[in-house]
Amino acid sequence: MKKFTHIAAAALAALGLTAGAANADYPEKPITVVVSFAAGGNADIVQRLQAEEISNQLGVPVNVINKPGGAHIPATMSVLEAPADGYTIFNWSPPSFMVVPLTRDVPYEPLKDFVPLFASISASNALYVRSDSPYTTFEEFLEGAKENKLTMGVNNLGAPPNLSAVQMANEFGLEFKTIALKTVPATMAGLIGGQVDVAVGQVASIYAYKDEVRPLIILDNNRRAFFEKDLPGVRTVGEAFPGKEAGVWVHGGLAVKAGTPQPVIDKLLAASEVLGTDEFQAKLPKSVGYHWVHGPEGVTSLIQEGVDLYSPILDGLGLLHKK
Amino acid sequence: MLANTEALFQAVTQLSQPITLLLLVLGIVIGLIIGILPGLGPPIAIALALPFTFYLDPVPSIILLLGIYSAAIYGGSISAIAVGIPGTGAAIATVQDGHKMFSAGRGGEALGFSLTGSIFGGLVSVVCLAFIAPLLAEFAVRFGPRENLAISVFGLMVVVRVAGQSLSKGLLMGALGLFLTTWGLDELNGTERYTFGSYHLYEGLPLVPFLVGLFAMSEVFISAERAHHKIQFNQSSLKVKLPGWSTLMKMKDVLLRSSLIGTVIGIIPGEGAAVGAFFAYSEAKRRSKKPEAFGTGIPEGIVAPETANNATVGGALVPTLTLGVPGSPAAAVLLGALIIQGLSPGTQLFVEHPDLMYAIFIGLFAINILMIFIGLVAIRFAARLIMVPTSVIVPTVMLLSFVGVYSVSNSFFNVGVMLGAGILGYVVRKLGYSIAPLSIGFVLGPILENSLRQSLTLADGSVQEFFNTPIGLTIYAALALTILWGPVSGRFKRRQIS
Numbered sequence: 069m070k071k072f073t074h075i076a077a078a079a080l081a082a083l084g085l086t087a088g089a090a091n092a093d094y095p096e097k098p099i100t101v102v103v104s105f106a107a108g109g110n111a112d113i114v115q116r117l118q119a120e121e122i123s124n125q126l127g128v129p130v131n132v133i134n135k136p137g138g139a140h141i142p143a144t145m146s147v148l149e150a151p152a153d154g155y156t157i158f159n160w161s162p163p164s165f166m167v168v169p170l171t172r173d174v175p176y177e178p179l180k181d182f183v184p185l186f187a188s189i190s191a192s193n194a195l196y197v198r199s200d201s202p203y204t205t206f207e208e209f210l211e212g213a214k215e216n217k218l219t220m221g222v223n224n225l226g227a228p229p230n231l232s233a234v235q236m237a238n239e240f241g242l243e244f245k246t247i248a249l250k251t252v253p254a255t256m257a258g259l260i261g262g263q264v265d266v267a268v269g270q271v272a273s274i275y276a277y278k279d280e281v282r283p284l285i286i287l288d289n290n291r292r293a294f295f296e297k298d299l300p301g302v303r304t305v306g307e308a309f310p311g312k313e314a315g316v317w318v319h320g321g322l323a324v325k326a327g328t329p330q331p332v333i334d335k336l337l338a339a340s341e342v343l344g345t346d347e348f349q350a351k352l353p354k355s356v357g358y359h360w361v362h363g364p365e366g367v368t369s370l371i372q373e374g375v376d377l378y379s380p381i382l383d384g385l386g387l388l389h390k391k
Numbered sequence: 392m393l394a395n396t397e398a399l400f401q402a403v404t405q406l407s408q409p410i411t412l413l414l415l416v417l418g419i420v421i422g423l424i425i426g427i428l429p430g431l432g433p434p435i436a437i438a439l440a441l442p443f444t445f446y447l448d449p450v451p452s453i454i455l456l457l458g459i460y461s462a463a464i465y466g467g468s469i470s471a472i473a474v475g476i477p478g479t480g481a482a483i484a485t486v487q488d489g490h491k492m493f494s495a496g497r498g499g500e501a502l503g504f505s506l507t508g509s510i511f512g513g514l515v516s517v518v519c520l521a522f523i524a525p526l527l528a529e530f531a532v533r534f535g536p537r538e539n540l541a542i543s544v545f546g547l548m549v550v551v552r553v554a555g556q557s558l559s560k561g562l563l564m565g566a567l568g569l570f571l572t573t574w575g576l577d578e579l580n581g582t583e584r585y586t587f588g589s590y591h592l593y594e595g596l597p598l599v600p601f602l603v604g605l606f607a608m609s610e611v612f613i614s615a616e617r618a619h620h621k622i623q624f625n626q627s628s629l630k631v632k633l634p635g636w637s638t639l640m641k642m643k644d645v646l647l648r649s650s651l652i653g654t655v656i657g658i659i660p661g662e663g664a665a666v667g668a669f670f671a672y673s674e675a676k677r678r679s680k681k682p683e684a685f686g687t688g689i690p691e692g693i694v695a696p697e698t699a700n701n702a703t704v705g706g707a708l709v710p711t712l713t714l715g716v717p718g719s720p721a722a723a724v725l726l727g728a729l730i731i732q733g734l735s736p737g738t739q740l741f742v743e744h745p746d747l748m749y750a751i752f753i754g755l756f757a758i759n760i761l762m763i764f765i766g767l768v769a770i771r772f773a774a775r776l777i778m779v780p781t782s783v784i785v786p787t788v789m790l791l792s793f794v795g796v797y798s799v800s801n802s803f804f805n806v807g808v809m810l811g812a813g814i815l816g817y818v819v820r821k822l823g824y825s826i827a828p829l830s831i832g833f834v835l836g837p838i839l840e841n842s843l844r845q846s847l848t849l850a851d852g853s854v855q856e857f858f859n860t861p862i863g864l865t866i867y868a869a870l871a872l873t874i875l876w877g878p879v880s881g882r883f884k885r886r887q888i889s
Contacts, residue, residue: 106724107441108438108725134438137594138593142802146801174590224578247845248578253716257532257710261532262532263532263535276715276738277737
């Protein structure tokens with residue numbers, strides 16, 4: 069009987085008779101989530117855990133597929149090339165929704181071509197030195213950095229840790245030799261191995277290297293819940309130096325193609341509600357920061373905040389793409 | 392570390408659970424199959440199994456993934472030898488001698504050599520991992536831009552050793568490989584280089600599709616030309632033969648040296664199994680009394696790369712487990728699996744989870760032992776592949792390569808790159824050039840460029856600062872020695888004769 073209904077549904081769909089009904093029945097087949105990173109990283113891991121949860125809510129499989137490469141553009145475009153029916157969902161992240169559109173001529177506009185559902189995974193940056201470094205406080209580091217041109221380790225040029233370093237350098241009048249070490253863990257390893265004098269890592273980077281590195285300051289003036297958990301007692305730039313700016317925008321979540329029927333969006337929003345609960349967050353690895361914003365309006369203004377924060381910094385580096 | 396008997400006991404208990412043992416066998420079988428298929432390599436294999444580990448405890452999940460990792464690297468040699476197409480990038484260096492030996496009617500023997508070498512290399516690297524991992528981690532963090540530059544320059548030497556008949560042709564191919572890696576966005580200033588207006592090329596030509604095209608597709612095109620030739624072979628060549636004790640003793644230097652080369656290359660983040668295999672091959676050739684025999688189908692030409700590529704597994708786990716920095720693309724996915732389990736790979740992992748570390752050491756040892764038996768079954772079938780007509784093999788390999796390359800990033804662009812690289816490989820081979828130096832240039836290019844430019848940033852205009860690297864200077868000295876040794880000793884010998 070079940071089989072018969074499926075065949076009937078397929079036949080009706082083929083005839084184009086079910087446009088209205090399809091929304092009501094959503095979802096009736098597996099959903100695909102496109103991740104623009106390779107398998108294994110934090111973004112991928114969290115997405116897989118979230119997919120499990122959404123799948124339980126909706127009762128259909130939610131498959132995560134990875135489409136790395138091409139500065140995240142092919143993955144983004146693959147979602148826009150699929151129908152706006154809620155069966156292909158995009159896992160947006162800082163490169164695809166922020167850094168790449170700000171620095172390159174891309175064939176999409178994040179806020180026009182997509183409807184963001186929620187923001188979940190997040191991170192903030194902190195400044196680290198080796199635990200045997202002569203700089204035990206940020207003030208001592210400032211003195212040292214003014215006397216010598218120190219070597220600064222970041223993951224990638226143009227990525228949030230680099231932008232935090234640039235903002236700090238601008239605010240305090242410092243200059244560094246900047247080395248990009250590809251990933252945040254590799255940056256921390258480079259710091260431990262003496263490749264760089266100082267490094268910008270994430271607040272949660274401390275867990276894997278707690279005896280080898282020393283946090284000096286948090287490079288984010290918006291104090292978030294996880295700061296005190298990860299780096300207890302460490303000040304933010306604004307707390308230590310009122311008036312100095314420091315900001316980080318690292319967020320990621322899910323979005324559907326613009327034009328997706330409202331009933332489908334509503335179902336996805338309802339199904340994703342569980343991801344904001346403490347119960348779900350307890351399942352996440354402790355190295356993952358989480359900042360929950362639910363619904364298109366909230367996420368849209370969150371993304372606008374990022375554009376406002378990073379545009380001037382990228383412009384200062386000569387990287388901003390002017391339309 | 393040996394003092395912690397309680398953790399050791401816990402590790403053994405967890406490993407002897409029936410589910411863990413089952414996953415151990417399953418991992419090896421899956422890994423072997425995926426390794427044999429061209430295009431599908433260890434990173435894909437581990438990524439495919441990743442979702443299943445959500446439901447498992449840390450020890451069984453990591454054992455499953457390590458089984459897949461080790462067996463996939465070994466599996467690549469089976470297709471390299473039996474079909475002349477490396478199943479994974481790690482087996483590229485094995486093709487030359489392996490397939491020649493197979494075609495010369497010594498297939499069973501060739502497959503036996505690759506199995507033995509792989510197991511030996513795997514075991515040596517596990518022992519290194521188990522006993523001196525913290526020490527090795529100390530070594531791994533010393534590798535910054537200047538050290539990586541030195542090792543990449545050394546790597547270019549390998550191009551010369553695998554150049555084939557003509558050195559100038561080999562160098563030209565190496566240069567072509569390097570040139571092709573300059574495509575894509577400049578990582579320092581974002582300039583577009585040879586992107587031809589397509590964002591697909593922003594991160595350059597993708598590695599796996601390019602290598603599969605270069606090796607598998609070009610081989611497919613070349614064999615298609617002789618699809619109707621009947622291959623002559625001797626029934627006795629089908630019998631799988633493991634090398635005897637006396638043969639192994641004769642090769643003990645090659646085995647040991649290749650194991651160490653593989654382990655060390657594995658430890659250095661960014662250098663994978665393919666680089667390790669090429670280094671070992673070139674070193675075996677350099678040390679050999681008959682270097683000209685390499686490439687004609689000799690056992691050393693199989694044993695050296697196969698020992699080294701499996702030795703990179705243990706090596707790659709050193710930075711992965713102790714620093715949280717993956718030593719290879721496959722190790723990157725493995726790292727993800729550990730993070731999903733709520734662990735934080737880094738300097739604290741040993742301290743916080745000694746039982747897990749023991750389980751990994753013992754498990755990896757067991758995987759290598761078990762791989763002997765499962766490998767023997769697999770190569771019995773593989774040896775018989777020679778009886779399958781080319782007209783069946785060619786379309787099958789082609790289909791599998793399409794599927795494999797597409798699945799790397801679910802993109803048709805990659806399939807196009809594979810076909811393009813296949814045509815390039817075919818033309819180049821038809822013109823009498825070798826594709827091995829081209830592939831080395833392609834693998835080393837990005838590391839070379841990146842480390843050179845970062846070294847220049849670090850040096851900030853000072854030559855002294857540029858060479859301010861004890862490890863790097865040691866590598867440069869070793870390089871100078873390997874270049875000068877031949878001419879100097881040759882001259883010395885000639886003088887003695889006259």
